[in-house]
Amino acid sequence: MIRTFAFDVGETLVRDDRYWASWADWLNTPRHTLSALVGAVVARGQDNAEALRLLQPGIDLRAAYQAREEAGRDEYLDESDVYEDVRPALAALREAGARVIIAGNQTVKAAALLRALKLPADLVATSGEWNVAKPSHGFFERLVVEAGTPADEILYVGDHPQNDVFPARAVGLRTAHLRRGPWGYLWADTPTVVDSADHRIDSLMQLVPLAAR
Structure with missing residues (x-):
């Protein structure tokens, strides 16, 4: 589960x-x-x-x-940066009773910008706040602690095999590789990704049935 x-x-x-x-x-x-x-x-x-x-x-x-x-030209995020399937997918996962966490390799400022978007998530955290970054196993170990659930009951979703799929799997999490962005498209069909990812998806909405189970 x-x-x-x-x-x-x-x-x-x-x-x-x-x-x-x-x-x-x-x-x-x-x-x-x-x-x-x-x-x-x-x-x-x-x-x-x-x-x-x-x-x-x-x-x-x-x-x-x-x-x-x-110079006032540093990081910035607004709604136009968010992929179209993000809000409906995250909201549906929470409605199904799942806990939703956003955790990636970003700065402390990026964390504040993400929280300001008010995405449907229970927790938003970044490597800058945790002082440990992917692909370090320490990042995913911290994620397990923050989730408060066993590693094998967490699904980590990402586009980058070496930063997301492989290290998350090594720590015992389940993984979903997303075919999106340059890393997602380039490595999607490589044997190592096919063998390592529990799920291979093209849209975050494909995750919703997993929560319903």
Whole structure:
């Protein structure tokens, strides 16, 4: 039985378009160029931050985040960033009696922005708040504690195999791989994902029958 549904954030609940566009503008680079570089590092299996390092070798990402914040050009989210199936799916899961948690690799500020969206969730938390990030097993162990249910009664939903599916499974959670965003589409049919994910979905609404069981 699945009692808790936990969700990754970027390209699972919200689009990353604004995030990468803002970085391209900050680095004075055409948005298409950075988008293509993100795709390239994804195909290589690298962390997406490598796209920024390709554009600006030696970049200090922490300092760049700080500079953007001081310039008033840091993180921002609004309803237009939320995928269309998110609110109805999360609401339906809660109506079915499941606990809904949003937990991903985001900053402390991103956590506040997510809470301001008032999505149908029982808990919103980020790696910045927990001081541990995916794919560390510690992130998922903290999630189990916050959920208050055994690991095998939690389904973690995400688009990124190496950050979501594989480490969550290693900690004993059930997993759902979402075909969405560059990571979701690129790795969806690879044998390791097919073998590791308990569920492979194209829409969050496909989760609702699992809660009804």
